[in-house]
Amino acid sequence: MASEDLEARIRRLEDRAEIQELVAVYGRRIDDRDIEGIADLYTEDAMFDSTDGPIHGRGPVMDYYRRQLDRYGMTYHYPHSHTIEFTGPDTATGVVSAHAELAILPTPFLVALRYLDQYRREHGRWKFVSRRALQLYAAPLAELPDVLATPLRRRWPGTEPTTADIPENLDTWKAYTSAQSSA
Template identity: 80%
Template structure:
């Protein structure tokens, strides 16, 4: 029984390491414009939810990525913290805090994100079942000091400034603000 417990603990550590690598590889492949590589990180029934609403199915998700990447020059995605909760032997959820630097030519942009992820192990590899990207802010780099001080923190080209997805909408943020 002790050996089984040790094997399970080692397996869970290996799973955590593989999920951490999934997150790191995702950003690198996007920045390298390796859309086929990104596609391999998703399940066939994947969902990606961002500013344009949810896209369902790996093909639709990759079409979304291609459309976004066509708008950008150089990009640099970098994850910060990553928490994982296992919901079964081959299923998990995660929260990833991240930043992305984007060249929406000629303007450099910076975006702060929180990804809400669902993962599933398929054919021996962990993959994304879904990713929901919530924005704390998105703005031209030159506007960052003003953006952080206000509530209209989404400032994409061609759109009016809008409220960010988080943190104001979080129940904990609202409860704290009232106390």
């Protein structure tokens, strides 16, 4: 094996570890209310897409975080599985399955989500270019036993229950359920 190949493979492993750490640090900084630290994880041209739709630019994205975090008491964000695909030497995409526990006072709340990420190395560090949060469910903890049996799994306080982002909207889900119903 050529030493260049080995160096490239080691570099790719280091990049993967750094991106996984980026995702882990994100959750901790959200929970710690470290807005400056969160901002440092994003590129200047960042985009975040969640309950309010896509927001562009690091400043507006941080304003969104402030508004959201002002609504919550304690939070606990934790990533589960994380896949990464490198699209170039300094770019990658990722899919992160995660949960968040939220205190939307006085109600304890649980959210299951999937982040669709784009990453870019800037000034020697991997950062988020974009994060899109798709919700599998968002519900008060007391409603969790019933929420998984319905498509109306987004139950944010003060709003009517609505359909979840995933899995029903995924092409694979639609193909599977279509095949099952025609069998």
